[in-house]
Amino acid sequence: MTVPLITASMAKLFADMALSRGYDPAPILEKSGIDPALIGEADAYIPIQAWYDFAEAVSSLLDDPYTGFSIGYSPENNRLPNLKAVERESAALGEVFTALIVDTRRILTGNAYQLTLDESFATVKSRRNFCPTSPPRQIDGFFVGFMMRMFREHVTGHWRRWDLTVTVCDPNAIPEEERQRSVFQKGDPIGATFQFPAEWLLMRSGKNSSNAEVGQNRLDTDFMNGLRGVIQSQLNDPGISIETVAKQLALSPRQLQTQLFKLGSNYTQELKNLRRAAACQLLTDGNISVAAVGEAVGIPDPTAFSRAFKSWTSVSPRRYQQEKCSKANS
Template sequence: MEKGSVSIHFVAAALNGAMARGMEPASILRKAGIDPSLLHQPSARVPVQAHATLLRIVAQLLDDEFFGQDSRRMKVGSFALSCLLALEGGGDVGGALSLLCRAYNTIFDDLRVAVRRDGRRAALEIAPTRPGHRLPVFAVETLFVYMHGIACWLARRRIVIEEACFPYPEPAHGAEYFVLFSTQLRFSHDQCQLWFDAETLSLPVAQDRRSAKTFLNQAPENFLVKYRNPDGFGRRVANLLRRRPPPDWPGADEAAGLLRCSPATLRRMLRQEGTSYQAVKDRLRLDLARQALARPELSIADITAQLGFAEPAAFNRAFRQWTGTTPARYRRLNGLPP
């Protein structure tokens, strides 16, 4: 999500470790600027910044940047050291991720992570260290968000997840996975993997210790949104579009003119960042759609018009393509009337 919100399910999961130690959740939530009553509203969402603040508070309280999800703590500072170690991985993203996995496998007791290559595809993989041990859902979610976010940062581009496999049934907040991970999801799978184009592993590392300082200062908020290059054309296009309502969004050629470049240059620069003009528009529309769908007073027809679609059927097709589900089902999954 370019700008956006986080499901209350993730908020509740982040609190579990603190509650297991007898800490009172309401006071923690208030420190993060989150209304504790939202925990009882399944469809509630909180701003990304508030959730990031909550994660920092919980990590400090527990001295655990993995929030009590492993039998060994990921002590505060471990995440930064792991990222810095990854930069010593030999110059390409594959080498950096291999070093990151070694660092994580030193930190954690209950799980192991690896990079797997299979032909044209590669995967980030999580597996329990003990046969039959079930990893907490939030542990898988958190670690995959960490690892994918670091990979995108290392390459300085968004890495598309072609398929995401999880060893547990679809959770109640499964609709979030379409945005967080991929539209191609497999639950109750025998593996726990995020699959992507193997050529990504050969990309040069586009970061250094100086840029790492900025990256780490922005964590974990920068993991809760899809990676964006803060200086890139994708960000410039998104900022341009946000200044207008969706029905008034310009076409790609007009947008290029407004950004003082040729259409060919815009296409090339976006392609180098792993995106396209249409993809930027789709991400923004999806975020606006999810915000609107959380408001029960808005009908599907209302949302269709707000987003600039000609008819509800067109909105339904687009939303299904983006998320793998329909707007009505998305509402039902979040406890709202369709």
């Protein structure tokens, strides 16, 4: 029997999440049967089951049941070579789904995706042609997160709770606030299904600005600036958590998550971006050691910091520092 495979770059999404929280993903990758050296190679493949196991292990390590959903919802996924189909900002939702389904055949085996239509509803269905050894909660969560972001970008202003029905192996892998906005049903480990009004397929992303939207944009900007300021003030704390940050913003963690989801981001992504920016800025100064930079951005373990920085920039922190100093002296 042929072993179902997927591009190794998909494991990098979960490895980067672990790195952003200060954990070295290498031991978990190896325990899941994945060579850590492969995850950065676009043309390398790994067994799909190993990817499932790794995703569950990362979720357990982070003690975050919504890890897969958060990664899938992140707009950074647009940069992945195997998801370039969703970068077309002016495309209709139906074009995005069609392109994604076609491209999926190139990046993995063992799964089939279908887009079907009847008079009133469209259905996007993913089905595995093998039975996972355990429920793929985080991978299904990743797929739901990605799909929910696509719906949000195209169907804003046209969405009622009963319009979208999602069937997934474990609805508890989806944040409660998301489950309250749509109808979620418990399914099986063989795949997820999304049913929605057929006219959504014709909707395009992007909206004309109005005065109300401009005002909302200003509020959103103020919120993000405030959030980033709070995180920035404690960036050197390895234990900085969404609970701590939310409390300082007079919000509950759930309220903060909800607001970030609406703005196309999440707490982990914001923390990673700020750590990356601060690390790059500090490394530009050749008088500070790499170890000191890691401590300053909340990743005191030198090995973990080196792995995290390389995942952010594709070069090691020492090489980045050397290149910046060389340019400054030339």
